[in-house]
Amino acid sequence: MTVPSTVFRNAHVFDGERFLPEPADVVFAGAQIAAVGPSAGSAPEYAGATVIDCTGKTVLPGMIDLHIHATTSNPGSLQAFTEPFSLQFYESVRNLEATLRAGITSARDAGGADLGTKVAVDSGLVKGPRLRLAISIMSQTGGHADFWQPSGVDSPTMGSHPGRPSGIADGVEEVRKVTRRMLRAGADQIKICSTGGVLSPTDDPRHSQFTEAEIRVIVEEAEAQGKYVMAHAQGAAGIKNALRMGVRTIEHGIYLDDEAINLFLEKNAYLVPTLAAPQAVIRKGASGTSGLSPLVIEKAHKVVDIHRESIARAVAAGVRIAMGTDSGVGVHGENLQELALLADVGMNLEQVLASTTSVAGELITPLTSVGRLAPNYVADAVVLNGRLDSVEQLGSLRTMIDQVWKDGSNQFPV
Secondary structure (H helix, E strand, C coil): CCCCEEEEEEEEEECCCCECCCCEEEEEECCEEEEEECCHHHCHHHCCCEEEECCCCEEEECEEEEEECCCCCCCCCHHHHCCCCCHHHHHHHHHHHHHHHCCEEEEEECCCCCHHHHHHHHCCCCCCCEEEECCCEEECCCCCCCCECCCCCECCCCCCECCECCCECCCHHHHHHHHHHHHHCCCCCEEEECECCCCCCCCCCCCECCCHHHHHHHHHHHHHCCCCEEEEECCHHHHHHHHHCCCCEEEECCCCCHHHHHHHHHHCCEEECCCHHHHHHHHHHHHCCCCCCHHHHHHHHHHHHHHHHHHHHHHHHCCEECCCCCECCECCCCCCHHHHHHHHCCCCHHHHHHHCCHHHHCCCCCCCCCCCCCCCCECCEEEECCCCCCHHHHHHHHHHEEEEEECCEECCCC
């Protein structure tokens, strides 16, 4: 049986690490990449392929966002108390399609989406990026993901339900059990909070949460099942606790110090900056209609500059930077704003593009599956209507997207 082929001909190609000599072809055979390189599509076996003329266009791997919340559109808002419980699932359909339209073909959901969401995407019931799930965010009592309010009620934001068990746990044996529950529910990676945060009104981003002993057990349980741990970590002490205990990716990294940066390098860990997140909170606060606590908006203003400075220091030191946006805090579909922010802290064009392709792909299982235009990788690609060759274009990258391909299929044919 002949597998249908598609040739993207004469393109300006970024393969996940570098721009290739021009002109270059990318060849899809079914849902896999068959060949990449100058005149690759001219081989006899592709004589009957569908040819897409990409002269003057850029072809990138499908992009990856390592930090989204598909079921939320305004976390921390008081509006959550008045919305129907099931609305979050219908909103996720819109959010996932908007994310895919932005060229994001794979994403890690960092808390909120359950296994049903992933199955709905994989089965084609809804359009969206392939998902890697955290299910719920693990937190100590009174921690960043404990949504208890002084009134005595819990915010329904990411509230528990049969597919999304509560992530609140205290003590070594309880965190062990809750980690196992997350894995049972379908978690591809475990998400913890090792510090306070901006969106949680009653804690401080600089303060540590979970003990090293608790974090060590969570990491052990995840690794026993071939998984890893990602940590919401903003303060330096909590970042270092997480890294020392084997957490693989640090989300946010607002208050980095030299010791923390050296630990990233020593442990070969990844930093997912989400520079767009505090800026999104500030914009919402300025609108006057966000429903966010004034304390939350005040914290966003306090961290935005030091956040940018910390990430710039990490970039200069050679820390592995992988792209994530915290979309849900910001607007789903505006994910690519993060790329311009990464350029602003010192990353060049190829580094920025690698952060959302090959580097991010190293954290998506199975390994060597996404994030590169290379033989045997998944046939994901983004075609830009123009030549991408400068960081100045990153701010308008979303408007350049002409086609989004996932698993060898054009997701939004005209």
